[in-house]
Amino acid sequence: MTHARTNESTSLLRRALSAPAPSTRLQAALTAGSAPTVEDVEALIERCAIEPDFSVRDMLTWALVRNDTPTVVERLLVELGSEVAQARAQALHTLSKIGHPDTWPAITSSLLLDDDHEVARTAWRTAAGLVPPGEETALAETLSTQLNRGGREVQLSLSRALVALGEAAAAAVERATSDPDPGVRAHAIATARLMKDPDEAFEAAIGEARRVVALRAAPAVRD
Incomplete structure (x- = not known):
């Protein structure tokens, strides 16, 4: 279930996700996932691309998975074309957790053969989980x-x-x-x-x- 959130609340989320302490960023992602709202999707995905802490990235994915699936998937598909390797890898990871079959066509050969090892290995795992019968x-x-x-x-x-x-x-x-x-x-x-x-x-x-x-x-x- 998603909730309405004010612009001020989303701004607070952005600031919390930028805090120096990983524990603060982790709590911010947890809070966003506990009361998901589409207004937060952009902030969560933007943070995925630059978040250095694995635990925080995992919580960001959890928050996104709990949000409105069509909104999240549409935005994640854009990230697959990002010039930032972590953005591509994290988008693939989150798509694998969502498991929506319609995302299969977006797992292209360029991602499977990506020069960045983390992107490629995440693409392999995601593709193996989403591949439709016959492919x-x-x-x-x-x-x-x-x-x-x-x-x-x-x-x-x-x-x-x-x-x-x-x-x-x-x-x-x-x-x-x-x-x-x-x-x-x-x-x-x-x-x-x-x-x-x-x-x-x-x-x-x-x-x-x-x-x-x-x-x-x-x-x-x-x-």
């Missing part, structure tokens, strides 16, 4: 081009997205296990292991995958 294989093909990207957290995010796609991702992952790049091969092999056993730890899967790749690349020993 899973195409999404898996796009995601498979990002194998061996970034460090441990980025690679884990990609593997989780591919695992979430299930059988639709199997062919793309299997094909990548023969990629000329040993890093791609290892990440693909690790992902294939996780698809078979989602409970396996990523560190164990990637460690074993790298061992397999190294053994395959080692020259044969002649007697």
